Amino acid sequence: MLEITLDKSKVQEFLRLLGQNRRLFAPVKDRMGTTFSEVVDPSLVCLDGLNTNLSPKEVVFPQWETLYTFEEDQANEVKLVAQETLLFGARPCDARALELLDRVFTWERIDDPYYLHRREKTCVVALACNTPGEACFCSSVGGSPVGEVGADVLAFDLGEQLYLRALTERGEALLNEASALTEKATEEDKRAVQQAAAEAEKQLQPIPIPKDLAALKESFDAEIWENLGQKCLGCGTCAYVCPTCHCFDITDETKKGVGRRVRSWDSCAFSLFTLHGSGHNPRITQAARYRQRVLHKFLYCPENFGEAFCVGCGRCITNCPAGLDLRAVLERLASLAKVG
């Protein structure tokens, strides 16, 4: 497939061209470093940050959206019309996360039209990492700083220029739109990419991940959860910044009989998440809730989808107000497996 290079001085023009009939989502500078944002002025795009503070999952799974509206007893569908969207500069972890989210939202052949209508219109240009971020561990959970899963195009920052490799037909069509600005990648370019990839992968220190599912199951009653539960504040930060977390709430908003049913992000760490109408709560302690977070990602999802729902982006670690470090938890769980 197509392999091209783009002079960095032309990136803005490139984005302006491709953004003509598309919504553009890209990293921009933010008081927290960088974050993904809808961008109208490509001069604001910043590709020098490491991982963004918030993940780009909002592009396909917004913090909230209207499922349908109603008036008295009549429910009215909302038109699901997504615009063509270019998600530019997502890191390979974030792109891989989209592929994992795809599985949930089409699980058991029940398609979630709200997620899919956006996902189908989103072209993902992933930007490979040259250096790991503050808490990155993608290679330990099946990912890679130069991974291609979930992306239509994979880009490399080679200093003076970007190298872009089409991965899908959609990606190739996208790059062809900007052919006037780009050059065919030379053998030298390709060698530079290989070197950059090797360099990037070398910099990631592997961390122990509990992979023995039977042992993880045994850990359900381990003391570790009590200790962690004491620290966990029970906020939604980790779930919200996580690119693979997909739990949501459905609530109604109404005024004098007219209103809408919306879904919005939710977190299993919240105390009321599993509270029954009867007053019974199967996860009544923060320990139980924290355990659910970790086991869902590293035990239940592997059981259901064959893979852990963690792409190693490290955002939960850098953002946790209680200073909880998932890597330390995973190391502890992996060591429990060895002992047990």
Place this chain on the structure above:
Amino acid sequence: MNQVEETLRQEVAKLLEDGTIDVFVGHEAVSLPLRTSPCFVRSPKEVDRLVWDRICTRNLATYLPQLFKRPVGLKGEWTPPKVGVVAKGCDSRSIVGLIKEKQIPRDRLFIIGVGCEGMIDRHSVGRVLGVVGLADAKVDGNSVQVIGTDGREKRIDIADVLAASCRECQHREAVLSNLTVGEAPSSAPEVSHYANVAGFELKSSQERWEHWVEELSRCIRCYACRQACPNCYCEECFAEETAPQWLGVTTDLSDVFVFHLGRAFHQAGRCVDCGACVAACPQGIDLRLLNQKINKDVEELFEAQASLSLEEAEALSSFRMEDDQSFMTEP
């Protein structure tokens, strides 16, 4: 390790050994620089986990009420533990507030007060580094040596990256304690109290509105601010009630406003300006400004600051004949 940290560990070991306390709540190091995590030390052998430095921003009072709650499913006799905690000025004021609101018992609490000249705000350090991440940092006297993920080193004056609440802090020592460790802190500089609020009040209402739209549109409704705040201990927050449903759960701007304004009002007369909410917010929203405004109003109307002593009545849960009534007569 510094002297305060060493003394703290020794004192805690003694308290655990002689049974004065069953558990000590403090800070411990984590792998990421400039941060700590709360730790619960139950044995003298574990006291080396405790740290004390210019990075202990967290308000540990948040973690106290849960220790005095009967563990779920426990049958039979249970006596609440005796709990020790290390407290800065702000932490100790929160503790005073929680005692007076009957969330924690004074007689089962052993407070080790430590003087504090302000904690480092890691978001400020982040802003100095820009888009480059923080790879490592080391506190060294009055400065912090940081190394970015690009390998470049920088020495930053702690004074330049102090948490905003620390900059204006007037209560550097614990207001309530059983024991004090470390030297008394130097006196707080004469900062014009609520200077940022006074400056903000001068803006036009349109400017103020635009500021809050910009700040609060960053909110993702994660409730980190609420969970980190020692005063927010309600088992069901007004934001989550369904009968009646006071506000929506989304980031629709009107709901975000109602949540933050509602929470700020629930803090009226109680907020000690510890800055835990700002430190917890993953989006770096300056929530303090709201609370500071209300604190300023309370101070002007009732000549009171929150939770300074166990004996004094709190402004909004007590009444004096001389209380200002202008809000009724001249709203």
Place this chain on the structure above:
Amino acid sequence: MVNMNQTTNPYMPYPVRIDRITIENEARDLKTFKVVFLDPEHTKAFHHMPGQFAELSMFGKGECPIGIASSPTEEGFLLFTVKKTGVVTGELHNLTEGRVIGVRAPLGKSYPIDRMKGKNVVIVGGGFAFTTLRALTKYMIEAGNRADYGEITVIYGARSPGELLYKEELKEWEARDDLKTYITVDKGDENWKGREGFVPAVLEEVAPSSKDALIAVCGPPIMIKFTLPVIKKLGFAPSDTILSLEMRMKCGIGKCGRCNIGSKYVCKDGPVFTLEELDVLPNEY
């Protein structure tokens, strides 16, 4: 099983009209709602199996997951027996006949009918959890299905006579000779001439044979707690012991992440589970 929702939007409910409301108990907090699809095409296309549930929609308040109490053999309508518990069920209880609500159904896995064919079936229910067991019982004894099953035993109890659901139907069942029906109450009143005793005790007394039999049990947690040991004592294998669970739900289709027990979602992998399936799941419900 056919899910009408699969080709369209699985979050959109189908409109149904409340055709009839029956107050089931003296406390008046248990009502059975007979609903009819507004669109006759939906009535034709809809098909469910006993054990499945629906998310009932009260627009402006929310949805609640309720077991379908009617059997597929009862054509043209659906029955839901709902206890008034909170905001959403409270709203439903305020509605009158003729009002329109939404239904998203059929959801979840049904009772293992195929495994029950040719076998004896024991049905044990308590309180207002009897709803889907009504659907199961009626399915087995109606519309020419009876011959597919061996002996059918129904044991159903409530706290008091006033709390028994489907009182008329129970009388009909007691009169049948192709069905063994044991109705009990924890405590009778001056008019009650029937049996008194907790459901687990009645089960132990009736002692249905576990040979070539499956047992389906549904009830409040306390009843389940005391009934399971009796079931074990009677010799029913965990794979032949069928339970139906409750859990807080929202989407009902395995996406919102709320109702899981371990890797299983009560909405899509349940609500019907065998004891064997539950035994490998974490003890978190």
